[in-house]
Amino acid sequence: MLKRLNSIRFSYIRSHLYGTFLTTVILLSFLLSIYVLFEPLWLTAEGIFLFIATYIVLGLLLSLYVGFKSSGDLKERLDYFSVLITQFAxxxxxxxxxxxxxxxxxRxxxxxxxxxxxxxxxxxxxxxxxxxxxxxxKSAHKAAVIEERQRLARDLHDSVSQQLFGVTMMAEAALKQFDKNPTMAKSQLEDVAASALQAQTEMRALLLHLRPVHLSGDPLSLGLKKLVEELKQKSAINFKLDFDDSIKLQETTxxxxxRxxxxxxxxxxxxxxxxxxGLRITSRSNELFIHIADNGKGFDVGQDSTRKTSYGLKTMKERSEELGGTFTIRSIRGEGTYIDIRIPCN
Structure with a gap:
């Protein structure tokens, strides 16, 4: 209610009421001065107050009407500005x-x-x-691929190859001790198993660097479906997808x-x-809309700025803004998280 009273329309009405009040005070002062100084027969105290009362009633009604009507055009034009600024935002x-x-x-x-x-x-x-x-x-990626291959070759030589060589040596030593000293042979075989497990771990870590994490020329909808299918195999999450396959975007977008x-x-x-x-991607009015929702534990967006997820959220926001879009996240503890992204697409 107080917000409405502070609007442009009520400001106009208040200004007219203030003008009516000042005019009433001036008229009353003027008529009372004539009545006191000259005491004309045609001017009586009852007549003065009847005139002022009538003027106040008419002034209030006219102030309300004129203030309401005269502010209508200005309010309408300011509403246009408000809508325009909201569209820009x-x-x-x-x-x-x-x-x-x-x-x-x-202007x-x-x-x-x-x-x-x-x-x-x-x-x-x-x-x-x-x-x-x-x-x-892309150019930098080619150079990085060559450098990464060289690094992997060095890592394979320095870690996995050396460990496999050590496994071979220990296995041969265990075979020699198998008949003479079974206890020592058993200990050496345990070392062989531990070294083999370590080598396997190192190999998995190296192979993880070779896993592709991009579209590889696929359309966006197909690439996302492949990604979701892969995630389904690694988790028990139920994914609900809603893609508009007719959406055409630039390769970079x-x-x-x-990502x-x-x-x-x-x-x-x-x-x-x-x-x-839930993942929904739609397009209308030259804008791409992306909505991502989950029913997880949620978090406090304002307070949990030090969470491990904060870096990922910052990266998503920066990528959205690089395309001239907006990134909005809403999350409540115990009620899940919702992400809305709007990206212009001409």
Whole structure:
């Protein structure tokens, strides 16, 4: 109620009521002064107060009516500004306002329209920069692959090869001691088993670096379905997917969206303890909408800034903003987590 009383419309009404009050005081002072100084026969005290009372009633009614009517146009135009700014905040930079009047408010509207044009061009620039960054990343990836292969070769030689060589030597020593000293042979075979297990662990760790984590040329929907199928084999989570297969995105945008969703699902698997995950991707009005929800344990978004998930959330937010989009997360302890992402797609 107090918020409504502070609106533009009630400000207009208050200003008219204030004018009526000042006019009433001036008229009353003027008539009383004439009555006291000159005492004319046609002017009586009853007549003065009857006139003032009538004026107050009419003034109140007119103030309410005129204030309400005169503020209507201004309120409507300000509402247009509010809607436009909300559209800009949601990433819809194509919205515009137009006024027939040639005044200060119309000039502000033109300036907001120009701001929308600049923001829309900025989004295109960001997406172009993302494409250029992707091309550069591909070149860097080739060099990184060569370097990684060399590193893996060194690691294989320094760790797994040496361990396998040690296993061979210990196995041969155990065979020689098998008949002469079974106790020592048993101890050496236990060392062989331990070394073999260590070598197996090292090999799994090295193979993990070779696992692909990108679309590899697949469309976004197909890549995500493959990712979800792989996650189903490793967890008991029930995934609910809702994809619009007709969505066409630039290669860089698809790669970013895939990595955002991949990071989100990784966080859910590691931290959420969820039994159900929903993933919906739709497109309308030149915008891509992504909604990810889980029924896990949730967390306090404001207080849990030091959680292990905070780095992943920061990465997702940065990737969304690189594409000119917005990233919103809502989470309540015991009620799950919800992520909404809006990305312009021209």
């Amino acid at each position: 949601n990433g819809n930079y194509q919205s515009r306002v137009y006024f027939n009047e040639d005044d200060e408010i119309a 502000i509207g033109s300036e907001l329209n120009e701001l929308g044009n600049k923001m829309q061009n900025q989004v295109k620039s960001l997406q172009r920069m993302a494409d250029e960054k992707a091309d550069f990343a 698809e790669e970013h969206v895939f 955002i969703i991949q990071e989100s699902l990784s966080n859910i698997l590691r931290h959420a303890e969820a039994s159900e995950v």
